[in-house]
Amino acid sequence: MSIVRLIARDELRLMARNRVAVIAVVLLVLLTLVAVASSWAHQNGIAELRGRHAHAAESAFKAQPDRHPHRVVHYGTFVFRPLGPLAAFDPGVDAFTGNSMFLEGHRQNTANFGDARQSSLLVRFGQLTPAFVLQVVAPLLLIFLGYGALARETERGTLRLLMLQGTSRGQVVRGKLLALGAVAMLAGLPAMIGLVGIAGQPGALALPMLAIALGYAGYLALWAVLILLVSTLVRRSRDALLALVALWAVAVILLPRVAPDAANAAVPLSNRLQTEVAVARDLRTMGDSHNPDDPHFAQFKQAALDRYGVATVEDLPVNYKGLLAIEGERLSASLYDRYADASYAAQARQNGLVDWVGLLSPTIALRSLSMAAAGTDFAGHRRFLEQAEAYRFALVQRLNRLQMEDVSYADDGATDAGADRRKRIAAHNWQAMPDFRFSPPSGSTLVGKALPGLVILLGWMAGALASLAFASRRLGARR
C-alpha cells in the first residue's frame, strides 16, 4: 500500500475513533435525508396543487356561457408556474416569487402568493433543502473533521516523526487530502442519491443534473482543500479551527447577504406604482383612446376606412370596436413589455453584481450554478413571466378578433332590451382557446447559465490547490 493511502487510512481511522465526529457525520446524513424527503414531498405537493389549480382555471374558462368577447377579456385566466423536477433539489427563488398569475386584458399583473409571504418568520432563516444542507452545513462539518489534520501533527511534533521515517511533506498532505476528500464525498452522497432519485422523474434533464453533481462535488472538494490549506498554514489547531469557522462565516453566511444588499443599492429598481404611472403617461402620448380628437386614433380610423374603401365606421365589414381593441392592446402590451424588459435587465444587472462577488465566496458561485441548472433562478422565473405575457397577449388578441368578426358594430353599441343577447357569441369559442403550456428550457440552455458558476468554482479549486502545494513545501518549518 502506498504511503499516501496509508496516511489517509490512518486519518480516517482516527476520525472513526472520534465519537463526536462520527455522530456529526451521522447527523449530517440524517439531515440530508430529511431535507431530501421533505423537499421532495413539498415539491410534489406544490406540483399537485398547481396542477389542480391550473386545471380548475382552464375548465372554468372553457365552461363560460355565451358571452361578449370583451367580457372574456376581463374574465381572464389564471396561469401557474410549474416547477421542474430539479426544484426538489434546489427550489431556488420559488418561495419568494409568486407562482400564480391572473391574466387579463389591458393589464400586466404580478405573480402572487409566494410561499415566503405565506410562511412564518422562520422562512427567512433558510429553507431545509438538499442544496441548503450541502452549501451551508456540510462545509462546517468538514471543518470540524479536518481543521486539525495537519495543524495537530505540527502542534504535537508528530509531523517530524513521520518525516523522519521517510515520508515527504507532499505525501502527508496528499494522504490527509485523500482522507478528508473521502469524507466530503461521503457527506455529499445522500444528497446525490436524492438527485439520482429525481433522475427517475419524467422531464429530468441529464445535463443539468451532471452540472449540479459536478458543482457540488467540486464545492465540497474545494472545502477539503481549503481546510487543509489553513491547517497547513496555522501551527495551532485551535487557531486553525477559529480561522476556518471565520472563513466559513464570511464565505457562506456573510457575503451571500452583503452582496445582494450592495447590488440592491447600486442598481435601483422602479417600483410598480411608478411603472404603472409611466405606462399610462406613455400610452396617453402614443394614442389616447379616451380622447375623441386624438391624432393617433384619428389616423388609425382613417387607415381602416381607407383599407376597406368605406366612408364611415358603420359601413366597415368588421366591428370597428374590435379593431380598436386590438390596436389598444397592442399599444399597451408593447409599453408593458418595454418597462418589464427594463426591470428584468436591472434585476439581471443586480444578479450579475452578486455573481462577481462569487469570486470572493465560492458559496455564491455554487448557489447561482445550482439554481441556474435547476431552472429555479431569476432567469427561470423570468422565463415563466415572459411566456405568461406572450400567452396573455395572444389570448386577448384572439378574443378581440372574435369581437371584430363575430359581433356586429351595430349590436355592440346597442342598448335595447335584446341587445345583451345579440352581443354574445357562442360558448364553443372559449373551448377552442389553447391552454397555457409552460415550455421548459432545454438542458443545454440551463447548463449554459450554470457555466459561469462552474468556471468560478474551478478557478477557486485551481487557486486553492496551487496554494496548498506551495504551503505544504513549508509545512512544519520553524517560523
Next chain:
Amino acid sequence: MILFRHECRLLLRQRLTVGALALLALLTMAALAGGMAEVARQRAAIAAIPAAHAEDIGAIADYVDRTKDAGSAAYYSFHPTWDAPAPLAFAALGMRDISPYILRVRALGLEAQIYDGETFNPELALPGRFDFAFVLVFLAPLFVIALFHDLVSGEREAGRQRMLEALPNGGRALLRRRMALRLLLLWGLLCLPFMIAAASAGVAVSAVLIVVAIVAAYLLFWAALAALVGRLRWSSVANAATLAAAWLVLVLIVPTLANVAINASIPVHQGAEIAMAQREAVNAAWDVPREATMRRFYADHPEWADSAPLGPRFHYKWYLAFHQNGDARVADKVHAYRAGLEARDATGRSLGWVLPSVGVQALLTQLAGSDLAAQLAYQDRIRAFHARLRAFYYGYLFRDRPFAKADFDRAPRFKDVPRG
C-alpha cells in the same frame, strides 16, 4: 476598577481579540448603514407618490370631466396607499423587502387587488437581508464563541489553572471579571452604533432600551452556553467545535426544520383559491338578472337601497355592486386564509420561547413593525381606506350626482399612521 482596567489591557493585547472586536464593530455599522439606506429608499419612494398620483389623476379627471360620469371616475382612478417604515425599521427589515409597502387600489373588488406584489428581485431576497437583526442573531454568537471558548481551558492549557485555583474563592472573581468585560465590550460594540443610529432615526427611548436589553440577554445566553461547555473541562479546540456546532443547530438547523414542520402541520389554503373564487363570483353577474345582483347588494347595504332602479343601459352602480358582492362571497375564504397565516406566524413565534435566535428575530421585527402582523395591519388599513373609497363613489353613483373635476379632490386620501 483598576483590576478591570488591567484586564482590559490584557485583553486588548491579543491580536485575535482586537481583530474580532474591530470586525464586529465594522459589521454592525455596515448593517446599520445598509438598513438606514434601505429605509431611506422606501421613504423616498413613498414621498414620490403624491406627484405621480397627481399626474395620473389629472389625466383621468380631464376626460371624465367631459362626461361627468362618476362610474368612469371610480373605474379608472387608482388611489395610493402605503406603509411607512417605523422608526426602528432600519434595524430589522423583516418582510418589508418582499411584501409591498405601496399599493394602489380602485373602488372595484378588493380581493383581486390586495394580494398584489411589488417589483423585487427574488434572488436578492433569497438569502435574507443584511441588517442589524442579522448581525445580532447570526453573527454576534460567533464572536461570543471566539472570545469565550477558552476562558478556562486556555488557562489550563497554559498551565496557569493551578495558580488561579489557589486564589481566594478559586479565582472566580477573576473569571467573572473577564466574562463581564468581554460581554460589556461586545454589547457596547453592538449597542453604541445602534443607539447613535436609533437617535438619528428618532426611535422612542423605550424601544431603544428594549433593544439594548434584548442584545444583552442574547449575548448573555451565548456566554452562559460557553461557560456551560467550559465546565466540561474539555480542550479549547473541543469547546470551540462544540459551541460552533451548537450555533449551527440553534441558528440554522432547528429554524429550518421547524419551518418545514409548521408549514406541513398548518396548511394554508392558497390565496390563489380566493382570487379564483372571487373572479367567478364577480363575472357571473353578467349572466344573471341585474335586479338579482342589486337585491343582494341592497340586502347587505341597505343605506343605498333607495337608489333609483336600473334602466336598460349599463350603469356603473350595478358594476360596482357586483364587485362588492364578489368580495362578500369570498369573505369566509379570506378569513380562513388570514387565520392560517396568523396561526403559522404564532407557532413560529412561540418557538422563540425556546429558541433564542428565533425569539430575538421575532421581537426585533415586531418592534420594527416589519413582521407579518404589521403586514396584516397594513392590509386592514387598506381595507378601511377601500371602504371609504366605495362610500365616496357610491355617494355619486347611487344618487346619480355628476362627478366633475373638482370632485377628484374630494376623494378620500390614505393617511399615514403615526408610529412610535
